[in-house]
Amino acid sequence: MKNRSIILAKRPLGNPKHDDFALQERELEEIHDNEILVKNFAISLDAGFRNWMNEDAGDEILPAMPLGEPVMGLSLCEVIETKNPEYLVGDKLMARFAWQEYSIGKPGDFIAKLPKDLSFPYSYYLGVLGDTGMSAYFALTEIAPPKKGQTVLISAAGGAVGSIAGQIAKIYGARAVGISSSLEKCDFLINELGYDAAVNRKAPEGQAEAIKAVCPDGVDIFLDNVGGETLQAAITNMNHRGRIVMIGAVTHYTSEGPPTAPNNLFELSSKEITAQGLMTHFRHDQYDDVRRKLEAWLSEGKLKSFEHKLTGIENVGVAFCQMFDGQNFGKTVVDL
Amino acid sequence: MKNRSIILAKRPLGNPKHDDFALQERELEEIHDNEILVKNFAISLDAGFRNWMNEDAGDEILPAMPLGEPVMGLSLCEVIETKNPEYLVGDKLMARFAWQEYSIGKPGDFIAKLPKDLSFPYSYYLGVLGDTGMSAYFALTEIAPPKKGQTVLISAAGGAVGSIAGQIAKIYGARAVGISSSLEKCDFLINELGYDAAVNRKAPEGQAEAIKAVCPDGVDIFLDNVGGETLQAAITNMNHRGRIVMIGAVTHYTSEGPPTAPNNLFELSSKEITAQGLMTHFRHDQYDDVRRKLEAWLSEGKLKSFEHKLTGIENVGVAFCQMFDGQNFGKTVVDL
Structure with a gap:
């Protein structure tokens, strides 16, 4: 099966530009014991990730992103194959995965399960109900x-x-x-x-x-x-x-x-x-509690979600650049 | 009666230098209603006052110090004449007064009374028991x-x-x-x-x-x-x-x-x-409490005072400069 990814083609200088990123198609690998295969259906764009695109930018959260490899980000995804008993096919997750259509999750990756029944659109869990x-x-x-x-x-x-x-x-x-x-x-x-x-x-x-x-x-x-x-x-x-x-x-x-x-x-x-x-x-342990509070405000109409949406894996780099050019109004999300 | 002061002769550039300051002798003025005349017997040197020697440096704590006028600082002094019923001749005070032998205190000046019976040397109240x-x-x-x-x-x-x-x-x-x-x-x-x-x-x-x-x-x-x-x-x-x-x-x-x-x-x-x-x-209201705690540590031998002492009004500017040149070991005080 083919997997399309957006790779870091060049290290951005200043604001990221479209040609810092490139579309790449590779054959999808087999998963091993304790791994899962997921289909990403929405990618979150977060300015903070820009930091790890610089050489030697690694820290306690993420290593520096390597050139020629898929760009790391945050995605919503669904498990489509599992060799890990903790995850079932059909589970919906939020995870720190790369900008690609399919990802392989390994033990130790940042992966959070989404509730079975979501009260709000998926993309909210990347924005107003996410990081x-x-x-x-x-x-x-x-x-x-x-x-x-x-x-x-x-x-x-x-x-x-x-x-x-x-x-x-x-x-x-x-x-x-x-x-x-x-x-x-x-x-x-x-x-x-x-x-x-x-x-x-x-x-x-x-x-x-x-x-x-x-x-x-x-x-x-x-x-x-x-x-x-x-x-x-x-x-x-x-x-x-x-x-x-x-x-x-x-x-x-x-x-x-x-x-x-x-x-x-x-x-x-x-x-x-x-x-x-x-x-x-550093506060993942409080996410469930806080999400409930934010959901309450959304339900009461005190809080609204504003999203800047693009579609298609080929637009993930574009969406990232738009954020730095100030073209986004609210949270930037790409639906795959 | 004559009064000798150290005036701001020049605005320091970078670290203050000796000739930024000059000794000046003037006739002491008469005091008016609600004023007091004090004899300063120790001057505290504090690097922070350097800030107000720049032009336009005034803020909510002090106005910028004017050229040709006695330099503002913090002193220990004794009341030698009073037209303010709150202060008696012989009262010992800590006050924000200029670098001079005698000062006139007006209502609204920062003036704190020292206790009658001091358990420690006077200079401690400018250093370890002061600001x-x-x-x-x-x-x-x-x-x-x-x-x-x-x-x-x-x-x-x-x-x-x-x-x-x-x-x-x-x-x-x-x-x-x-x-x-x-x-x-x-x-x-x-x-x-x-x-x-x-x-x-x-x-x-x-x-x-x-x-x-x-x-x-x-x-x-x-x-x-x-x-x-x-x-x-x-x-x-x-x-x-x-x-x-x-x-x-x-x-x-x-x-x-x-x-x-x-x-x-x-x-x-x-x-x-x-x-x-x-x-x-901004915490003068807590000084009495904290002073008692510091006094306890001093009495128990847990805390020691280290002082860099000079003597004479003519050495106040010198002492200030030494602090910026790193020549002070501990708190810098000039006894008058």
Whole structure:
């Protein structure tokens, strides 16, 4: 049987481009004892994976992705053949598998079973009920729960995490302000996602001034998906004892050479700011509980899912690039 | 009556130099209603005040220091004339007064009364029982209390805060590792202050490698007084969910143009590190309680005070410069 994959053709420099990725067809291997064969039916695109496309980028979560091999990601899949008694044919899973039509799961891979009866569309389990929803939830409940009336600033606010985080801030009665990369996206933040105000990251007066204009009382909580100059501009506007949750740092993934900003870290001391990093990967044990809470908000209509969908294995690299070009509105998913 | 002061003669560029300061003699003014006249008998030197010597450096704690005027600092003093019923002649105070022999205290100045009967030498109330002791205490008890056996890394470890913080880390059963600016100071850290290991900030292999060599199991808590490249090197060595307390950032006070390091802030996300800023100025309401705890440790012999003492108003600027040149061992105080 043939298996089509998207391989890492080149190591991206800066933002990933279409020809960093290529379609490859290979014969599917046989599975061995304790392995499973799955058919991937949806691929999740997450900016954080960009980090492991660089040479020597390996860490405790993932090794650096090798050139010429299928790109690692997160997928929804169904077991179609099993030599592992824990998994039955027909089981639906969320797993850290590559961008391909079929994958072989081995013991030790990150694999989570999805419930038999899903209350929501599959793709929700990659977005609002998956890693990105979890990130927004942990950030604004465990790490930095907003008080009523506080100002919550969110970067990459129209992206996967930001589209949920803004809604959670509103659920808690906070004022949600989003930073985004275009005027079109700023409209989306306010008109679709319910943000109270939006900041264009490319505003001619600079991000710090643009944030100040819509946050005259300062920022109490900042959720950062971007890093670099955006983080610097937010720090300038933070209030005393403000809290920063560092979820991601797109600037760091894509910069050629070391990113230099922010240069105002002294303000973390002088304003007694707390900055805390969050990687949802380390909280898999809480996923089931949190998923139920997010499902409740979805059912009550307090939370909505926003998805940017493409179709076909040949479009997985395309979808990944669109995310860095700011073309995604909400969570990016490719249906296979 | 004559009053001698040290004025800010020039705005320092980088590390302060002797001729940034000058001795000036003026006639002492009369005091008005609700004012007090005090004789300063000891001046505290604190690196953090460097920050307000820059133009436009004013913030919620202090305005930028004006050129040609006495330099602001922290002093111990005795009331010698009073037109304020709250203060009696003979009261001993700690106050944010300038580098001068006599000062006039006005309502609204930061002034704290010292107890009538002091159990320790006066200068302790500027060091181990003053702002610097408080900083070390808050950092390692409230913000990042170490667990037994954890590794606590401290920058500017032989300075005012570091000389106390290392001892507190040991009281809690942690391993204390200090970063300092010379081999001579590294010896001081180990032989006098009881640090378990020391890192020379100017080690030829670079700070990150030098830290790694003495912290093979990584760093659990980092107390930073320095910022910049030292912070960057520490982040590289931090363990998952490590904690950073940002007490000061000497690099930021003295850099010409914006400091660029650290460039590895993404590791705050990937290792879920928490970084928290601390300014003891915001915790004056807890000083009496904490002072009693520190006094108990001093009485029990668990904590020692290390002081770098000079004498005479003409040496206050000199003492300040020595601190930035790494010539101080412990807390720098000038007796008048």
